[in-house]
Amino acid sequence: MSRTETTQGLTISAPISSDRWLTGVTMGFLLAVLIFFMLYPVYDICKLSFFRGEKLTLENYISYFTNPRMFRSLTNSLIVSGATTVITTILAFFFAYGLTRTTIPGKGIFYTISTLPLIAPSIIQGLALILLFGKNGLFTRYLLHTDWNIYGATGIIVAECLYCFPNALFILYTTLSAVDTRLDEAAQSLGASALKTFYKVTLPSAKYGIASAAALVFNLTITDFGVPVVIGGNYNVLATEIYQQVIGMQRFNLGATISVILLIPSVAAFLLNYYLTKKSYALISGQARPFLQPSRPFKKWAFTIYCWIPCTFILIVFATVFLGSFVKVWPYDFSLTLKHYNFPSLGGVAPLWTKFWASFLKGEWQAIIAYKYAPIWNSLWISIFVAVGGACLTLLAGYIVEKKKPKGEQVLYTLSVLPAAIPGIVMGLGYILAFNKPYFFIYGTFWIVIINIIICNFTLGVLSSIANLKQIDKSIEEAAVSLGANPITTFARVVFPLTKTAFFSNMTFFFMRAMTTISAVIFLVSAKVKLAAIEIVFLDIDGRTASANAMCTIIILIVVGMLVAMRLITGRTALKGMSATT
Amino acid sequence: MGRNLRLENLTKKFGTLTAVDHVDLEIEEGEFICFLGPSGCGKTTVLRMITGFETVTEGKVIFDGRVINNLIPQKREFGIVFQSYALFPNMTVEENIAFGLKVRKMPKKEVAERVDQMLDLIGLRDWRKLYPAQLSGGQQQRVALVRALAPNPQVLLLDEPLSALDAKIRVRLRAEVKRLQQELKKTMIYVTHDQEEALSIADRVVVMEAGQFRQVGKPIEIYQCPNSSFVADFVGTSNFFKGSRYEDRVKTGKREFKISQSGPPTEGEVFLAIRPEKIEVFKEGTLPSALEPSNVISGKIDVVTFLGAAVRLTINIDGEELISDIIEKEFAQRQLKQGEKVLLYFPPEAFIVYPMTQREGIS
Numbered sequence: 001m002s003r004t005e006t007t008q009g010l011t012i013s014a015p016i017s018s019d020r021w022l023t024g025v026t027m028g029f030l031l032a033v034l035i036f037f038m039l040y041p042v043y044d045i046c047k048l049s050f051f052r053g054e055k056l057t058l059e060n061y062i063s064y065f066t067n068p069r070m071f072r073s074l075t076n077s078l079i080v081s082g083a084t085t086v087i088t089t090i091l092a093f094f095f096a097y098g099l100t101r102t103t104i105p106g107k108g109i110f111y112t113i114s115t116l117p118l119i120a121p122s123i124i125q126g127l128a129l130i131l132l133f134g135k136n137g138l139f140t141r142y143l144l145h146t147d148w149n150i151y152g153a154t155g156i157i158v159a160e161c162l163y164c165f166p167n168a169l170f171i172l173y174t175t176l177s178a179v180d181t182r183l184d185e186a187a188q189s190l191g192a193s194a195l196k197t198f199y200k201v202t203l204p205s206a207k208y209g210i211a212s213a214a215a216l217v218f219n220l221t222i223t224d225f226g227v228p229v230v231i232g233g234n235y236n237v238l239a240t241e242i243y244q245q246v247i248g249m250q251r252f253n254l255g256a257t258i259s260v261i262l263l264i265p266s267v268a269a270f271l272l273n274y275y276l277t278k279k280s281y282a283l284i285s286g287q288a289r290p291f292l293q294p295s296r297p298f299k300k301w302a303f304t305i306y307c308w309i310p311c312t313f314i315l316i317v318f319a320t321v322f323l324g325s326f327v328k329v330w331p332y333d334f335s336l337t338l339k340h341y342n343f344p345s346l347g348g349v350a351p352l353w354t355k356f357w358a359s360f361l362k363g364e365w366q367a368i369i370a371y372k373y374a375p376i377w378n379s380l381w382i383s384i385f386v387a388v389g390g391a392c393l394t395l396l397a398g399y400i401v402e403k404k405k406p407k408g409e410q411v412l413y414t415l416s417v418l419p420a421a422i423p424g425i426v427m428g429l430g431y432i433l434a435f436n437k438p439y440f441f442i443y444g445t446f447w448i449v450i451i452n453i454i455i456c457n458f459t460l461g462v463l464s465s466i467a468n469l470k471q472i473d474k475s476i477e478e479a480a481v482s483l484g485a486n487p488i489t490t491f492a493r494v495v496f497p498l499t500k501t502a503f504f505s506n507m508t509f510f511f512m513r514a515m516t517t518i519s520a521v522i523f524l525v526s527a528k529v530k531l532a533a534i535e536i537v538f539l540d541i542d543g544r545t546a547s548a549n550a551m552c553t554i555i556i557l558i559v560v561g562m563l564v565a566m567r568l569i570t571g572r573t574a575l576k577g578m579s580a581t582t
Numbered sequence: 583m584g585r586n587l588r589l590e591n592l593t594k595k596f597g598t599l600t601a602v603d604h605v606d607l608e609i610e611e612g613e614f615i616c617f618l619g620p621s622g623c624g625k626t627t628v629l630r631m632i633t634g635f636e637t638v639t640e641g642k643v644i645f646d647g648r649v650i651n652n653l654i655p656q657k658r659e660f661g662i663v664f665q666s667y668a669l670f671p672n673m674t675v676e677e678n679i680a681f682g683l684k685v686r687k688m689p690k691k692e693v694a695e696r697v698d699q700m701l702d703l704i705g706l707r708d709w710r711k712l713y714p715a716q717l718s719g720g721q722q723q724r725v726a727l728v729r730a731l732a733p734n735p736q737v738l739l740l741d742e743p744l745s746a747l748d749a750k751i752r753v754r755l756r757a758e759v760k761r762l763q764q765e766l767k768k769t770m771i772y773v774t775h776d777q778e779e780a781l782s783i784a785d786r787v788v789v790m791e792a793g794q795f796r797q798v799g800k801p802i803e804i805y806q807c808p809n810s811s812f813v814a815d816f817v818g819t820s821n822f823f824k825g826s827r828y829e830d831r832v833k834t835g836k837r838e839f840k841i842s843q844s845g846p847p848t849e850g851e852v853f854l855a856i857r858p859e860k861i862e863v864f865k866e867g868t869l870p871s872a873l874e875p876s877n878v879i880s881g882k883i884d885v886v887t888f889l890g891a892a893v894r895l896t897i898n899i900d901g902e903e904l905i906s907d908i909i910e911k912e913f914a915q916r917q918l919k920q921g922e923k924v925l926l927y928f929p930p931e932a933f934i935v936y937p938m939t940q941r942e943g944i945s
Binding site: 018475497 | 633635654655656658659660661662664665666668669670671672681682685686726729730733
């Protein structure tokens with residue numbers, strides 16, 4: 001004990017405690033990271049869109065709006081996103097209704113199947129639809145012998161519906177399971193018919209949830225790149241148009257201009273979703289009661305059949321791609337082969353991996369394992385870094401925002417939730433513009449990819465950390481402090497153990513995103529840095545569809561492996577309650 | 583001189599709201615102090631300024647002669663017991679108790695000894711390997727109590743520690759806290775809104791209202807000589823009459839009471855307060871003769887409420903309600919019943935007189 005001789009009234013001054021100092025430094029670090037790796041690239045894009053050469057001008061925007069082919073990408077995007085939004089929200093609403101408000105059997109299976117699209121790159125939907133309904137599709141060519149194919153708007157809409165389904169479902173499921181079912185019972189006891197109860201009570205009480213799900217689907221669709229790039233054909237949307245302008249024609253300023261145009265609807269949809277989610281949660285009563293009256297047989301059968309429809313589609317997608325990677329020539333020769341897993345030479349090496357295998361493998365095997373599989377190894381490595389780094393950073397950010405609440409905490413919060421508003425493809429382009437400079441040494445390395453993926457997915461990580469930290473009583477931390485624990489001990493021994501579950505599920509989320517993301521990193525890969533998910537796009541563009549399926553299958557298997565491992569470690573299903581918002 | 587804790591002109595403002603308004607208090611080492619007041623009166627804020635979790639707007643917190651306003655909480659060596667127990671759910675009972683010792687880098691053997699000692703204090707030795715979720719609320723709070731005591735804090739602060747428990751356990755734990763305090767001779771500061779708890783447990787009670795200390799004193803002083811109508815009303819139950827005083831008489835409505843109060847003579851508009859148990863109740867026709875006649879009033883018993891050892895009578899006097907407590911035995915002897923006409927006697931010395939303040943709403 002450090003008690004010195006003191007005189008009456010001597011003040012012990014500790015104007016800045018170690019706690020505040022640590023909080024300040026951590027917050028400063030997080031702010032710097034977010035400003036430098038998120039705001040700065042977006043700023044660069046906005047700036048470039050107003051420049052041609054050295055001249056400040058609106059010419060880029062004029063070119064965009066006066067060129068009918070380019071301008072069509074905007075209307076196309078809006079049409080596709082609008083249609084997907086309406087269809088997915090309706091489909092997911094009744095699916096969620098079946099899972100929460102009826103007593104159909106097999107709810108667990110339905111729920112699990114409906115989350116499957118999250119474990120694969122969005123491109124899988126496109127690949128499967130092409131195998132089934134493309135120019136050489138199983139149905140179109142082989143069974144129906146028709147010239148019709150799914151490329152274009154139809155293909156994009158169907159694929160996006162499947163891709164967005166679980167995301168919309170999560171929101172609607174939460175909304176419908178939270179709204180008090182006693183309201184429905186009260187209405188019926190007052191003599192309202194089932195249909196009337198649905199229109200007058202159920203639907204209005206879920207309205208914010210429905211609108212928020214719709215806004216999310218719109219945002220996901222309009223920003224997606226993977227689906228339209230494989231199945232869009234000549235139907236250009238904003239995301240593919242950006243890629244075209246930049247990679248195809250090296251017109252960076254037009255790419256930047258289209259990015260700004262894409263930012264507007266995507267930010268608007270994000271803000272709407274964010275605002276509505278808040279409203280929706282305000283409606284949730286703590287009184288919500290999970291007990292359900294047994295549904296009548298007709299209702300039960302109708303909903304069981306209904307729920308099988310999207311589930312069947314999802315299963316067909318996965319089965320098709322899986323099968324498509326093993327058959328010789330789809331759809332003509334269905335004999336099995338592993339040859340598509342011997343990827344065409346992709347080039348590129350992976351640190352450690354290539355050296356390790358090349359040191360003792362020879363010939364064909366050396367080529368396959370050491371070199372051709374290098375992108376997979378890279379993806380795995382990067383995903384592990386993203387998982388650990390992303391989970392740590394978002395936990396810290398959540399901790400500071402929710403528990404420490406220093407001055408300027410609002411700024412940190414805003415910057416933390418903003419990444420979800422920025423389309424991946426825009427962020428990717430922003431990274432080229434901002435960081436492709438000789439003095440910026442991490443450009444062109446794995447590190448820039450890791451940082452990019454963490455930043456792009458920061459929002460969900462932070463929001464789920466905050467939600468989890470909210471459940472820890474403030475006095476638990478105060479108890480630790482009053483017992484003499486310093487801030488680091490308090491965090492390590494008390495706060496962290498209590499947020500472990502959220503931490504691991506954040507790790508899983510970041511890992512999945514890193515394995516499956518396409519849009520942002522497609523601008524960041526190079527001859528040196530290759531990624532598995534991006535190779536799917538390139539293989540498909542090269543016409544090697546079967547190998548694209550094989551690569552997709554490998555990614556899915558890795559993600560499933562990770563989910564199983566996490567389940568074994570934490571004893572929980574990591575997918576539960578995970579979505580692009582929450 | 584022990585290690586006293588002194589609050590000097592202590593003030594806390596949240597924006598324009600003054601939560602604690604220039605209060606002074608000296609707490610001696612080994613004393614058991616209770617802050618008592620309605621919710622929102624600022625008592626918890628005072629406690630949190632002492633712990634260091636709340637900053638001080640104005641004034642000083644002085645411990646052992648040093649101003650500790652800016653000392654961070656973990657350096658104050660004050661133990662805290664929270665209303666929500668705040669046990670670490672990820673640690674067992676013994677790990678919880680050992681936490682404060684381990685962060686002080688106490689040798690392992692000493693930690694084990696101290697934990698044993700603490701478990702013995704509350705008789706929970708067999709529970710050491712259990713997690714908080716496996717304990718009842720009362721057991722959890724006992725663990726929280728010794729967890730706070732384990733590092734041998736200079737002062738123990740308890741923030742409504744028993745409010746979350748049910749009535750029976752609350753009374754039992756209250757006694758246990760008192761016993762621990764007397765055994766360990768530890769300075770304890772206890773915050774509660776339960777006046778019975780405060781009166782039964784504390785050496786001194788601080789009655790707070792609107793951020794200010796209304797009265798500081800021993801429990802019996804607070805109860806018998808409340809210094810304001812607020813204290814008289816908040817601590818225990820009182821019947822109030824509004825009236826005007828001249829010399830030893832107070833005129834209230836068409837009645838006139840004789841009073842015999844020492845203390846400052848208050849002239850003019852006053853409040854008269856009288857505790858329910860001071861009022862004597864007689865059946866009509868059984869009134870002893872030597873009583874001051876102006877202090878006898880007739881009424882009718884409206885409601886009879888059994889409180890166990892005592893009986894509470896709600897008596898109607900000319901449309902006004904009045905409360906009188908008599909012991910059960912007397913109630914039976916005098917054969918009082920609901921609906922019966924009775925005579926009430928107000929002993930002149932039982933009245934407490936307050937000047938009319940801004941608080942006129944008391945009925």
